[in-house]
Amino acid sequence: MVPATVEPAATAGRHRPSAAGWGLRGVVWAALAYLVLVFPLGRPATTVILYTTAVCYGIVALSLNVLLGYVGQISLGHQAFVGVGAFTSAYVVTEQGQSFWVGVLAAAAIGGGQALVLGGVSLRVRGLYFALITLSYGLVAQDNIFQIERLTGGGAGQPAPKPQGFETEWRYYYLCVGFLAVVLYLDWRMMRSKSGRALLALRENPRVAATFGINVRLATLFAFVVSGVFAGLGGALIAHNDTFVSPDPWNFNLALVFVIMTVVGGLRSRPGLVIGGAFFALLPYLIEQIPGFDSLLEAIPAPRDLSPLIAPLVIGPLLLIVNLIRFPGGIGQQLRPITRWLAGHRFDLHDRGLKEVQITDVRA
Amino acid sequence: MALLEIEELRVGYGFPVLMGISFEVEEGETAVLFGLNGAGKTTTVSTIAGMLKPDGGAIRFDGSDIAGRPPTQLVRDGVALVPEGRRVFPALSVSNNLRLGSWTRRREQAEVDQRRQLVFDYFPRLAERADQAAGTLSGGEQQMLAIGRALMSKPRLLLIDEASLGLSPALAKTVFQVVKRINDDGVTVIIVEQNVGVLPYADRALIMEKGTLVFSGVGDEIRNANLRETYLGGGSE
Numbered sequence: 001m002v003p004a005t006v007e008p009a010a011t012a013g014r015h016r017p018s019a020a021g022w023g024l025r026g027v028v029w030a031a032l033a034y035l036v037l038v039f040p041l042g043r044p045a046t047t048v049i050l051y052t053t054a055v056c057y058g059i060v061a062l063s064l065n066v067l068l069g070y071v072g073q074i075s076l077g078h079q080a081f082v083g084v085g086a087f088t089s090a091y092v093v094t095e096q097g098q099s100f101w102v103g104v105l106a107a108a109a110i111g112g113g114q115a116l117v118l119g120g121v122s123l124r125v126r127g128l129y130f131a132l133i134t135l136s137y138g139l140v141a142q143d144n145i146f147q148i149e150r151l152t153g154g155g156a157g158q159p160a161p162k163p164q165g166f167e168t169e170w171r172y173y174y175l176c177v178g179f180l181a182v183v184l185y186l187d188w189r190m191m192r193s194k195s196g197r198a199l200l201a202l203r204e205n206p207r208v209a210a211t212f213g214i215n216v217r218l219a220t221l222f223a224f225v226v227s228g229v230f231a232g233l234g235g236a237l238i239a240h241n242d243t244f245v246s247p248d249p250w251n252f253n254l255a256l257v258f259v260i261m262t263v264v265g266g267l268r269s270r271p272g273l274v275i276g277g278a279f280f281a282l283l284p285y286l287i288e289q290i291p292g293f294d295s296l297l298e299a300i301p302a303p304r305d306l307s308p309l310i311a312p313l314v315i316g317p318l319l320l321i322v323n324l325i326r327f328p329g330g331i332g333q334q335l336r337p338i339t340r341w342l343a344g345h346r347f348d349l350h351d352r353g354l355k356e357v358q359i360t361d362v363r364a
Numbered sequence: 365m366a367l368l369e370i371e372e373l374r375v376g377y378g379f380p381v382l383m384g385i386s387f388e389v390e391e392g393e394t395a396v397l398f399g400l401n402g403a404g405k406t407t408t409v410s411t412i413a414g415m416l417k418p419d420g421g422a423i424r425f426d427g428s429d430i431a432g433r434p435p436t437q438l439v440r441d442g443v444a445l446v447p448e449g450r451r452v453f454p455a456l457s458v459s460n461n462l463r464l465g466s467w468t469r470r471r472e473q474a475e476v477d478q479r480r481q482l483v484f485d486y487f488p489r490l491a492e493r494a495d496q497a498a499g500t501l502s503g504g505e506q507q508m509l510a511i512g513r514a515l516m517s518k519p520r521l522l523l524i525d526e527a528s529l530g531l532s533p534a535l536a537k538t539v540f541q542v543v544k545r546i547n548d549d550g551v552t553v554i555i556v557e558q559n560v561g562v563l564p565y566a567d568r569a570l571i572m573e574k575g576t577l578v579f580s581g582v583g584d585e586i587r588n589a590n591l592r593e594t595y596l597g598g599g600s601e
Contacts, residue, residue, distance in 0.1 A: 208451040213439030213468035
């Protein structure tokens with residue numbers, strides 16, 4: 001049978017902003033560009049290091065989102081993937097005498113490689129069991145891999161110098177912003193591809209996805225590897241930002257912070273994820289700026305000294321609860337009317353997307 | 365030779381569900397699988413589609429044994445399943461839902477475009493809603509999308525689980541009519557149903573009860589037999 005051609009009513013009624021509308025959007029875009037590109041120039045070097053960490057956390061959030069947001073699988077050992085990336089790049093640059101670029105490439109490759117191996121073994125299971133396997137891997141990395149003296153320097157750690165041409169904090173910040181832009185583009189491109197649609201189908205219903213011939217295990221493994229590559233890259237950039245990498249920070253607490261910042265940022269929302277990552281990276285610094293906060297911490301009776309560094313683990317779970325109860329789409333869902341307006345759509349305060357994020361997204 | 369031959373098929377979930385059923389479906393037929401809840405209808409079509417592994421027996425599709433083959437392979441072989449409850453992907457657009465249906469043919473763009481036009485011809489409503497998120501469609505439109513999505517893989521055998529579930533009688537009739545058109549275009553169809561309103565569109569009726577096949581008939585046999593009173597509890601319409 002020869003079918004009659006029926007064209008979809010694709011673009012009917014699409015909003016076209018006026019010249020003034022575009023102008024207003026241009027002003028907001030310019031303000032954002034100023035905030036990201038110009039504002040750091042006037043800040044002290046120690047603060048710019050924090051901004052760079054915020055950018056790197058944005059990359060880590062995008063990495064975890066590939067697993068958590070697109071496939072619905074939770075990784076509780078993501079700090080291991082990021083940490084391996086950090087140590088890999090530091091080792092390649094410091095011990096092997098290679099350039100920063102080789103180090104970053106190696107970190108991304110090793111990040112993807114470890115995801116491939118771990119995923120190949122563990123992706124027979126999904127949900128809670130998969131989370132437990134990643135949790136175990138994180139602990140193994142923390143207590144064993146990161147203690148291998150030849151690779152990581154053991155407890156002493158490993159130097160990770162900034163790359164040639166990007167030695168200043170400001171230049172390195174711009175380099176990391178460039179990497180973040182690349183990751184954002186790759187993520188966007190992936191989700192517009194057939195593979196991206198397959199990943200979304202998997203998240204919504206792996207059994208139904210399988211009925212179309214989608215290889216559930218292979219597609220999940222693909223997502224895991226992409227997540228590992230982004231995580232390795234994020235780790236390498238963090239290492240060179242700090243110019244030193246030691247085993248201490250890469251513990252389970254950090255894995256929890258990564259998960260919380262990804263969910264609070266907003267699964268499947270790129271702006272939300274970047275903001276969520278940056279917020280959690282800057283949280284200890286922001287807390288410190290509150291007048292009298294130090295004396296308040298000292299007044300709290302605790303078995304050990306409290307520091308603003310634990311703020312993400314105190315404030316994070318509270319935000320997570322608010323998230324789950326009131327705003328399941330996190331920051332991204334709240335920003336959606338603005339981000340869509342900036343992209344040229346009509347401003348609609350009630351446009352939060354169609355159940356784009358649900359608290360049942362992660363399957364146990 | 366029948367397109368689909370089921371021989372002594374046994375399937376269970378730790379306990380037996382299908383207890384050795386046998387039937388055949390000829391190429392170009394529309395077969396309807398009736399039965400009350402728990403009869404084993406969904407288990408039967410899920411096993412044919414590769415979602416469940418049989419404990420015993422044979423499933424032959426076009427002469428070759430497909431029992432236990434993965435769904436990935438079966439879709440390529442020409443078996444497509446419309447799962448119970450539609451199961452469209454609500455956050456994805458109608459177009460993207462359809463594209464996912466053509467996953468095994470994703471590199472054959474011209475073929476995919478042609479199939480998409482065919483689906484839009486069967487269901488013009490989907491064409492009007494091509495860019496709309498599937499979750500915003502009505503129940504009837506979602507059922508159309510689920511059938512259209514399965515058609516995207518260019519199946520020879522289309523399995524539809526509960527085609528009229530939750531639809532008004534008028535909408536169910538519309539869906540049955542389109543399924544008949546699909547069948548007239550050469551696709552062999554097996555519909556799992558509890559609604560005897562599908563009978564006028566069926567070439568073959570199979571009735572299941574507690575994991576066994578209690579009636580199998582074709583043509584006048586199914587029109588003359590009082591299936592509703594005898595096997596289906598008398599009232600379901």
